Amino acid sequence: MRKALFSLLxxxxxxxxxxxxxxxxxxxxxxxxxxxxxxxxxxxxGFSVWPLRAMQSLDFTFxxxxxxxxxxxxxxxxxxxxxxxxxAAPLVRHxxxxxxxxxxxxxxxxxxxxxxxxxxxxxxxxGKGSLTGLTVLAQPGPPMGLSWAICAIPSAAMIIFLVLTxxxxxxxxxxxxxxxx
Numbered sequence: 001m002r003k004a005l006f007s008l009l010x011x012x013x014x015x016x017x018x019x020x021x022x023x024x025x026x027x028x029x030x031x032x033x034x035x036x037x038x039x040x041x042x043x044x045x046g047f048s049v050w051p052l053r054a055m056q057s058l059d060f061t062f063x064x065x066x067x068x069x070x071x072x073x074x075x076x077x078x079x080x081x082x083x084x085x086x087x088a089a090p091l092v093r094h095x096x097x098x099x100x101x102x103x104x105x106x107x108x109x110x111x112x113x114x115x116x117x118x119x120x121x122x123x124x125x126x127g128k129g130s131l132t133g134l135t136v137l138a139q140p141g142p143p144m145g146l147s148w149a150i151c152a153i154p155s156a157a158m159i160i161f162l163v164l165t166x167x168x169x170x171x172x173x174x175x176x177x178x179x180x181x
Contacts, residue, residue, distance in 0.1 A: 028059045028097050038118045039127015041065065045116065054081075054111045054139040061094055062101040064120060068093070071122035073101065079114030079136070088119065111138045
C-alpha cells in the first residue's frame with residue numbers, strides 16, 4: 001500500500017514539475033502591418049506572415065489606435081476565395097492576444113487581390129474604412145494533388161503488402177484441417 005501511494009505521489013509531482021504551457025498560447029509574432037482609416041478611428045492591421053500566400057495559415061490582428069475598449073466592429077472580407085461567404089462578421093478578440101481584435105490561424109485559399117472592409121462603432125461615432133489591394137501570391141510548394149499523391153504512396157504500399165501476404169498465407173485454409181481433427 002505504501003509503495004503504491006509513494007508511486008502515485010511521485011508521478012503526480014513529476015507531472016506538475018515537468019508540465020509546461022501549451023504551444024498554442026505562444027504570443028503572436030507580427031511581421032508586417034498596414035494602416036487603415038475607418039472614419040475617426042485608425043486601425044493597424046497586422047500579419048504574422050509576409051508576403052501572403054494562398055493556403056498558408058497566419059494570424060491577423062486589428063488594433064484600433066486607442067484600443068478596443070468601448071468599441072465594436074465588423075469585418076467584411078472580399079476576394080477570389082470568399083465566394084458565398086461575403087457577409088460582415090463581428091470583430092472579436094484574438095484568442096492569444098486578448099487586448100486586440102483578430103483572426104487566429106486563418107488562410108486565404110486562392111491567390112488574387114483581397115479587400116478587408118472595417119466598420120467600427122465607438123464614442124466618436126461610426127466609421128468605415130477598407131484595406132484594398134491586399135495581394136495573395138500562389139500557394140507555396142508543389143501542387144496539392146502531387147503532394148497528396150506522394151503522401152499516399154506508403155499507405156498504398158502497405159495495403160498491397162497486406163493483401164499479398166493475406167493471399168499467400170490463406171489463413172482460412174489453414175484453419176480447416178484443425179477443425180476436422
